[in-house]
Amino acid sequence: MSTRRATISDVAREAGVSASTASVVFSGKTPTSEATRARVIAAAASLGYTGPDPRAASLRRGRSGIVGVVFDQHLGTAFLDPVTTHMMDGLADGVSRLGAALLLLRDDGVTVSEPSLHTAPIDAAVLIGCSPRMRDSLEIVRGRGIPVVVVEGDAGEGIPRVLLDNAEAQREAALHVAALGHRDVVIVTLPTDTARRRGWIADDAEVRVDVTADRLAGARAVFPDAPALAAATSSIDEGAIAGRTIFADPDRRPTAVIAQSDLLAAGVIRAAEEAGLRVPHDVSVTGFDGVVVDGLAPHVLTTLVQPATAKGRAAGEAVAAMLEDAEPSGLALSCTFREGTTTAPPPTR
Amino acid sequence: MSTRRATISDVAREAGVSASTASVVFSGKTPTSEATRARVIAAAASLGYTGPDPRAASLRRGRSGIVGVVFDQHLGTAFLDPVTTHMMDGLADGVSRLGAALLLLRDDGVTVSEPSLHTAPIDAAVLIGCSPRMRDSLEIVRGRGIPVVVVEGDAGEGIPRVLLDNAEAQREAALHVAALGHRDVVIVTLPTDTARRRGWIADDAEVRVDVTADRLAGARAVFPDAPALAAATSSIDEGAIAGRTIFADPDRRPTAVIAQSDLLAAGVIRAAEEAGLRVPHDVSVTGFDGVVVDGLAPHVLTTLVQPATAKGRAAGEAVAAMLEDAEPSGLALSCTFREGTTTAPPPTR
DNA sequence: TTGTACGCGTTATCAT
DNA sequence: ATGATAACGCGTACAA
Numbered sequence: 001m002s003t004r005r006a007t008i009s010d011v012a013r014e015a016g017v018s019a020s021t022a023s024v025v026f027s028g029k030t031p032t033s034e035a036t037r038a039r040v041i042a043a044a045a046s047l048g049y050t051g052p053d054p055r056a057a058s059l060r061r062g063r064s065g066i067v068g069v070v071f072d073q074h075l076g077t078a079f080l081d082p083v084t085t086h087m088m089d090g091l092a093d094g095v096s097r098l099g100a101a102l103l104l105l106r107d108d109g110v111t112v113s114e115p116s117l118h119t120a121p122i123d124a125a126v127l128i129g130c131s132p133r134m135r136d137s138l139e140i141v142r143g144r145g146i147p148v149v150v151v152e153g154d155a156g157e158g159i160p161r162v163l164l165d166n167a168e169a170q171r172e173a174a175l176h177v178a179a180l181g182h183r184d185v186v187i188v189t190l191p192t193d194t195a196r197r198r199g200w201i202a203d204d205a206e207v208r209v210d211v212t213a214d215r216l217a218g219a220r221a222v223f224p225d226a227p228a229l230a231a232a233t234s235s236i237d238e239g240a241i242a243g244r245t246i247f248a249d250p251d252r253r254p255t256a257v258i259a260q261s262d263l264l265a266a267g268v269i270r271a272a273e274e275a276g277l278r279v280p281h282d283v284s285v286t287g288f289d290g291v292v293v294d295g296l297a298p299h300v301l302t303t304l305v306q307p308a309t310a311k312g313r314a315a316g317e318a319v320a321a322m323l324e325d326a327e328p329s330g331l332a333l334s335c336t337f338r339e340g341t342t343t344a345p346p347p348t349r
Numbered sequence: 350m351s352t353r354r355a356t357i358s359d360v361a362r363e364a365g366v367s368a369s370t371a372s373v374v375f376s377g378k379t380p381t382s383e384a385t386r387a388r389v390i391a392a393a394a395s396l397g398y399t400g401p402d403p404r405a406a407s408l409r410r411g412r413s414g415i416v417g418v419v420f421d422q423h424l425g426t427a428f429l430d431p432v433t434t435h436m437m438d439g440l441a442d443g444v445s446r447l448g449a450a451l452l453l454l455r456d457d458g459v460t461v462s463e464p465s466l467h468t469a470p471i472d473a474a475v476l477i478g479c480s481p482r483m484r485d486s487l488e489i490v491r492g493r494g495i496p497v498v499v500v501e502g503d504a505g506e507g508i509p510r511v512l513l514d515n516a517e518a519q520r521e522a523a524l525h526v527a528a529l530g531h532r533d534v535v536i537v538t539l540p541t542d543t544a545r546r547r548g549w550i551a552d553d554a555e556v557r558v559d560v561t562a563d564r565l566a567g568a569r570a571v572f573p574d575a576p577a578l579a580a581a582t583s584s585i586d587e588g589a590i591a592g593r594t595i596f597a598d599p600d601r602r603p604t605a606v607i608a609q610s611d612l613l614a615a616g617v618i619r620a621a622e623e624a625g626l627r628v629p630h631d632v633s634v635t636g637f638d639g640v641v642v643d644g645l646a647p648h649v650l651t652t653l654v655q656p657a658t659a660k661g662r663a664a665g666e667a668v669a670a671m672l673e674d675a676e677p678s679g680l681a682l683s684c685t686f687r688e689g690t691t692t693a694p695p696p697t698r
Numbered sequence: 699t700t701g702t703a704c705g706c707g708t709t710a711t712c713a714t
Numbered sequence: 715a716t717g718a719t720a721a722c723g724c725g726t727a728c729a730a
Contacts (some may be wrong), residue, residue, distance in 0.1 A: 005494060007706095007707055007708085008708065008709095009707080009708090017716075017717085018716065018717045018718075019707090019708080019709090019717090019718095020708095020710090020711095020716075020717060020718080020719090021715085021716055021717070023707095023708065023709055023710095024715090024716085026711090027709080029709085029710090030715080030716090031715070032715065032716085033715060033716090036715080036716080048492075050467070050489075050492045050493050050494075051467055051468065051493075052411075052467060052468075052469035052707075052708060052709085053408075053706090053707055053708070054410075054468050055404065055407045055408040055413060055706085055707080055708090056408050056706070056707035056708040056709085056722090057468075057706095057707080057708055057709075058404045058470060059402075059404040059405050059408045059706090059707080059708075059709095059722050059723070059724090060555050060707080060708045060709045060710080060721085060722055061708085061709075061710095061722090062404075064403075064404060065468075065469075066415075066452065066469075066470075073374065074438055075434065075437050075441050076434050076435050076437065076438030077436050077657070079428045079434040079437065080431070080434065082429070085424065085425050085428035085429065085434075086425050087422055088424050088425065088428065088453075089424045089425030092424050092453065092455065098651050101452055101453060101454055101469060102453040103415065103450055103451070103453075104437075104441065104450060104451040104452075104453060105450055106441065118399070118400055119400065119401075119403050119404035119406075119414070120403060120414075120415075120450060121404050121407060121413065121415075121470065140399075143397075143399045144399050144400075145354060145399075163706065198700070218636055235643050236643040236644035237643055237644060237646050239644065240644075244730075263643070266644065267644070270644065293584040294584050294612070294644075295585035295586060295589075295615065295616070295619065295643075295644050297586050297589070309425070340587070355721055356722095356724085357723070357725095358723080358724090366700075366701085367700070367701045367702075367723080368701090368723090368725095369700080369701065369702080369703095369724095369725075369726075370699085370700055370701070371715065372724065372725060372726090373699095373700085373726095376725075378725085378726085379699080379700090379726095380699075381699070381700085382699060382700090385699085385700080401724065402722085402723055402724070403727090404722085404723080404724095405706090405722070405723035405724040405725090406723080406724060406725075407724095408706055408707070408708085408722085408723080408724075409705085409706055409724045409725050409726085411706075412707090420725080480718090589718075630728090640721075
């Protein structure tokens with residue numbers, strides 16, 4: 001049939017109007033008479049024209065309607081964390097208000113494939129995480145003059161970022177535990193650095209990951225001497241490994257464990273039950289994130305509910321604001337303490 | 350400073366060459382002398398030019414380098430399933446070979462936000478799942494003349510789709526269970542329709558979801574009379590609910606449960622242990638998918654390992670082929686049986 | 699190796 | 715309400 005796809009001027013010719021009129025019929029930017037409108041639609045249908053070519057439209061408008069989301073790891077890995085997936089959900093929401101979709105981009109530093117950060121037709125970018133690599137990504141994007149927002153990362157000077165009140169929130173949970181009467185408390189932390197080493201955190205060790213450091217500081221504000229055990233990642237199995245270490249010696253068992261994520265907390269609970277301890281009767285456990293942990297039922301975790309979806313939405317809206325030359329706002333978000341069934345007063349000895 | 354961004358002709362003027370020469374320097378399509386190359390690079394640097402405008406380039410080339418991934422549900426929900434996230438990982442891989450990135454698109458039928466399937470600057474599309482809605486999405490994309498591949502769904506006439514040997518694989522697992530000596534077997538299935546109703550599947554009930562139907566057929570090929578219990582979704586908690594139903598009556602307990610997903614299997618195992626049964630000594634359990642189930646340790650599930658990442662990669666490569674006017678191939682994938690620690694001969698009575 | 703010329707398909711502006 | 719015109723920024727034959 002046709003050797004090439006119909007364009008808007010083909011349609012216009014067929015309908016006996018000018019190209020600009022046909023364009024207006026599709027965009028609806030200017031009122032048109034019902035008659036011409038119908039003629040154009042009919043002409044389009046007869047030619048198999050399905051609407052303006054997005055590439056040409058975006059060149060003309062100077063906007064692609066696409067927001068890039070930049071990860072520094074495999075997508076499979078990133079999406080393993082429910083917090084990330086919820087955040088993506090919120091982000092999708094936040095940018096859709098702006099009429100945009102999300103382009104998944106991975107910055108693994110060595111990739112030569114296109115479109116990369118250099119060449120992707122994006123109107124704005126959202127950077128997830130805070131690895132050193134991200135600094136490079138940031139440079140590239142800024143070099144292109146593209147608005148950027150950072151989530152869960154320290155971007156440096158003047159880059160808007162979505163922040164959580166990690167320290168304050170964790171402190172609140174710790175206060176709850178203290179109020180119940182606990183004194184022997186152990187903290188299970190998220191990874192402390194990119195090496196992701198497991199083990200007890202020495203007093204003089206520096207914690208390089210912001211989230212981990214902030215939550216640790218919040219807990220230590222209440223329990224200055226509580227030992228802290230780092231997990232290699234945020235997962236149930238890692239939590240269980242930490243838990244087994246903690247509950248190994250029956251004589252030195254804490255009465256409460258403050259975990260820095262719900263997944264870790266779930267693992268700690270599992271380890272406790274393996275060790276014959278009942279939660280919360282024998283040991284209390286708190287989490288962080290407020291995600292649904294599949295398989296944790298019937299327990300309801302005492303935790304800090306992080307507004308993961310809102311975090312994404314905030315990033316999306318910040319990006320939207322920047323595209324309209326407005327100052328992004330609403331970037332500081334708060335966690336909410338939720339008391340579940342995994343905390344109780346310590347057992348009486 | 351500058352009221353508008355520099356273009357390639359600005360750079361060319363600054364470097365004292367023509368625009369096309371400057372273009373060639375950036376694209377590398379034609380050899381250039383080292384001298385002009387250096388001049389152009391320098392000029393670009395001094396003007397803050399960071400490369401061709403992707404919008405203009407894609408208009409010119411007729412390609413955007415973007416592949417759309419269409420979901421029929423919230424991203425947060427879709428990404429809850431590890432099979433989906435792994436598939437995304439593979440897909441990202443598969444299309445990157447082609448030099449493309451992934452655009453997340455959701456077709457919820459009512460959305461008016463742009464860019465939608467109608468207006469997104471995509472070179473090709475991958476449809477995930479098989480809900481009725483997807484048919485509409487398919488129409489839209491085909492109408493635009495865009496190559497499309499369907500994953501895990503029935504697309505109808507002539508649409509390439511990535512297929513798994515669900516029935517054959519499930520049959521293999523069932524044979525394994527039968528060979529161990531089991532005769533009393535119950536099947537726990539994935540949802541049977543979009544209503545996602547829980548409960549025993551009547552003999553004359555029609556199963557509308559391909560995956561569920563195929564795996565069920567595979568199991569029934571070995572155990573024609575095995576009762577089948579449908580779960581509302583693929584999760585540990587749903588598996589546990591099904592398990593509790595199955596193990597409720599001590600006198601009518603099966604000696605083996607064939608679950609249609611690893612998450613369901615994990616839940617069944619949990620329910621079995623709640624009921625005081627040991628796995629695999631008292632009851633054997635098989636799964637399907639071969640994903641890492643967080644929190645299942647120390648069990649290793651006997652399951653069918655689905656090549657989830659390969660599935661995504663296959664879809665990506667199929668799309669790549671179609672863009673080069675080649676026939677997509679390699680769309681039929683096989684699962685691999687993996688014997689774990691959750692199956693054993695039935696207890697002797 | 700470099701330059702000329704043109705068109706990719708659309709839409710904003712302005713005049714009618 | 716409609717039309718003429720002019721970019722948007724680039725890539726690629728083709729000629730030189």
